[in-house]
Amino acid sequence: MADARLRVLLDEAGIAARVEQIADQLSEVDDGWTVIALLQGAIPFAADLMRAIEKRGKHPIYDSLWLESYRDARESSGKVVVRADISRSVEGRPALIVDDVFDSGRTIAYARAHLMAKGATRTLACAFVRKPLAMGEHIDAIGWDAPGDFLVGYGMDDAGRYRGLPYIAAID
DSSP states (O other): OOOTTEEEEEOHHHHHHHHHHHHHHHHTTOSSOEEEEEETTTHHHHHHHHHHHHHTTOOOEEEEEEEESOTTSSSOOSOOEEEEOOSSOOTTSEEEEEEEEESSSHHHHHHHHHHHHTTOSEEEEEEEEEOTTOOSSOOSEEEEEOOSSOEEBTTBOBTTBSTTOSSEEEEO
């Protein structure tokens, strides 16, 4: 049953095409990295990206880092907290940080510093969505430049709801 409050902005086919483009771009950069998915929102994107990278003959190590700054609010608290750390060492390896949304740059900056402190040789970062007011931190790959709406689907949520939608929608 469709939710009348949702307006689809990017459908499944659009998402899939953009994931393939990012995989092409990243596969040329390095294949010795550890891919670090930022939980919880990046799970769908990270899974799709890992499959796309594997199809290109690259086999990165996968891990995840649970950082939290939103809780159930629609705006960041401004403070990043580690809820669960990585389980594999990144010492002596490059790390590719995979996030769902890039806006303030705070989460990516925190993840970069955290992984570098754990011995990563360098970090790359990608996010599927870039919000219009994105600023601060450099990001190496972006899937889609989004409007300023509050977004749900493809890992993005509203107080835990809508993460599993196979498309990205604005919620009214």
